[in-house]
Amino acid sequence: MRFLRRLSIRARITLGSLLVGAVVLSGVALVLHVQIERATLATDRSLASGDAAPFVSDLRHNPDEPPDRPAEDVLVGIRSATGDWVVDSLPRDVRAVLPSPVPDDDVTLRLHTGHRVVTVVGIPVTNDAGSFVVWAAHDGRAGQETVARVDRSLVVGTFLALLAFAATAWLLSTIALRPVGRMRRTAERLSAGNGGGHLPVGASDDELAALARTLNTFIDRQRENTERERRMVSDASHELRTPLAALTARLELAHRSSGDAVALERELRAAEGDAARLVALANALLELSRLDEAEGVPSTSAAALVTELMGSIDRARALTHVGARDIDFAVELTAPDEHYGLEPAAFARVVDNLVANAIAAGEDGGVVRVTLDQSADGRLDLCVVDDGPGVPDDFLPQAFDRFTRADSARRAVLGGSGLGLALVRGTVERAGGTADLCNAASGGAVATVSVPAR
Template sequence: MRRLSVRARITIGSVLVGAVVLSLVALVLHAEVRQATLETDRSLAVGDAAPFVADLRDNPGEAPDRPADGVLVGIRSSTGEWIVDTLPDDLRRSLSDGVPRSTTTLRLGDGHRSATLVGTPVASADGRFVVWAAQDGRAGHETVERVDRSLVVGTLLALVASGLAAWLLSTVALRPVARMRRTAEALSGGDATGHLPVGPSEDELADLARTLNAFIDRQRENAVRERRMVSDASHELRTPLAALTARLELAHRSSGDAAALERELAAAESDAARLTALADTMLELSRLDETQATPSTTAAELVTELMGSVDRARALGGTSGVDFTVDVPDGAERYGITPAAFGRVVDNLVANAIAAGAPDVEVGITLVRQEDRALQLVVRDDGPGVPEDFLPRAFDRFTRADDARRAVLGGSGLGLALVRGLAERAGGEATLANAPGGGAVAVVRLPAR
């Protein structure tokens, strides 16, 4: 079963809300008109009784005058005798015996008659009396009925108008949505350059269109980045795979020469290790895009991991020395990076400094805590530095400053990309620049949580 459209739901909701509101208004108006007619009838009845009340009080020894034609008045004594009586029999029989203590108003009505009676007690020298005056309520009843019919018709017309207005307004308001849907269908059909239309009015739909356009741009960028990464990865894997295949062929040919076979197998192991490192780095980069719980690491744990990275760099050799300086006071600060990830950052920066530098390059590592409690890692070398045209894309994946690297070390161009990804995941940033006196300087800043 197909669900109702947004336009239909808006129209039905508007009609229902209008029905409730208009019904309440109609009930209030009905009550107000009915009360107004009752008050009018009561005022007329009081006016009819006023001359007789004054006559009884002012002329106690005289008989009251006879009411004019059409005036319904009855005067009854405390003994039950009717001195004046022009009331209809049915109204007279409905009155209670005796004299009320105060002015009394009665509303009598059935299918044939509607009347308002006002009883006014009067005390004079001749005794106690009650003056009853009646006012026919049929005119007021007819007025209320006419008002009720008008309210019913007006309510129905207002509901119809409200439904039509809601339908038309929702149709106009949803036109941008229909245009966005058609454009989205066209985009899904292969048009990768367009955007969803943004209406001229600065409303919620325009904001939605802008948000979706930004989302589409990000998805396109991700798609382009993924295609480029797959292409670059294929290119990067082709060379070591070809070298590994050649090594294995040479090893097969050197099966009778143990020394040559061992040499080729060692070279093949080196190529396989390079492929493994490349695959591991690509896996780490892909995991950076996944949503994971933010780690919480103390500065002391990061300092310990830094010491391990320095030991690994010194064990690898290829430099004249790796010096380090640590200025991180004890504190309760915690940082959004795991010790292993921080070790990868240091290892990659040191390896990059070694690969980009001259033989026997000196590498200096500094880890300090700044005034805002953020940790700043600085890795510098005294090599030739990095080409200026390479700096803007140094942290892109599969990019290398080939002229500044030693071929024996090679590189996949993913080290700095991993450094930036890990730093940004921790809420920080990574930069690379050339020092004024020569050499490259890499800076990673990690804010405290």
């Protein structure tokens, strides 16, 4: 088995074809040999029976007359029950091996003497003079030579057929595996980083083409993951650089203000704000990485999600920067026991991010409206509407991308990292739902989340 494992697929296919061909052809050759040998035996028996027929007829119809002597090339012997030979033209070596008693029925013997093969037919005859057996022999060397020639032809034909089997198997396997060679060379080029592209897909819609398409899909997915990771690292580095620089500057200022308690406290509070921003950014990045991990889909009832919604509204109302802005919410559930593929904490983060964006967009005295409805087909729809100026139209297509912001005003209010909407979309899509952002006709932005029931 180790030897076979070291062989190429092409060599194994060829060896397997040779083995199968050898078994099949050997079986066919054996059957032909047996059939031809039986045919020669039947021919020799028929000829021997023809030589014996006149003597059998003579014994049966003329028992009182002695049988005629056989012709020179006819090998016939007549022996009585007492063992006496009435007629004898059989060769001595053949006569010596014949059985002594008179057989009850016709017999056929295939005798191998020292230098010949003889087919002997024995026919018992009973008449008024007693019991006799007529032995007629026919030299089987011609038939044996025929069988030998056929056997040699079968051996040569089997050998040539096996060569044809091997050549055909090698050629077909080479043609069949040619796309694999092209895919391997392309994969080596791709792994070496020499350009992009995909594995070649053959013109035939076969298993290799299906494999190539599957691998190309895998390559595209890996490229997307690599590009996403690269972009995320680049964006994260850019985002971290600003608060780290600000924090360093704040600490330097605090060090210089060590003799001024008021200035020192101001700088330390500002440093705390920068540190809090760093912590929030790190938490957002951690949440995004968790979304990319393949885990089981949770199951939470609609009633539990309503509880999380109310908790998020309470937290938003308690924020110091909300000011005179009001947050209204309405809930309408028809099936509170329906379950959805969201964890309670994940749904709370979705609400927190959407409400925080709506608060950042509005002005003092404004209202943020939050509704949670359940449609007839069981879908859970969350809608958050603000009364701000809305979102620039050119920003809408990329609103849910990572590290993107509509304007600096929203960032100034909440210190956003541009990851909130990306977290919302990632969380909702993992539950099989959709997230959308648009501008209302009367002004303000409308964020909508829709999650199907499990």
